[in-house]
Amino acid sequence: MKPGTLDDTSWLQPVGHVWTRSAQPWFTIPADTLQEKGQPLDFAEFFQRFTPKTKSSK
Numbered sequence: 262m263k264p265g266t267l268d269d270t271s272w273l274q275p276v277g278h279v280w281t282r283s284a285q286p287w288f289t290i291p292a293d294t295l296q297e298k299g300q301p302l303d304f305a306e307f308f309q310r311f312t313p314k315t316k317s318s319k
Contacts, residue, residue, distance in 0.1 A: 276310040
């Protein structure tokens, strides 16, 4: 998913990065995120870590 295609990204918190072997040298991958050098065989760990932020009621 490309976050730029979303109208509201305030709830989005990246949990991992795929295809990191192709990452630009200037991009620093946060240490607390999952990292896969290529295509993961299974996205289960990514899905387990993802918890959408909810908007608080006003």
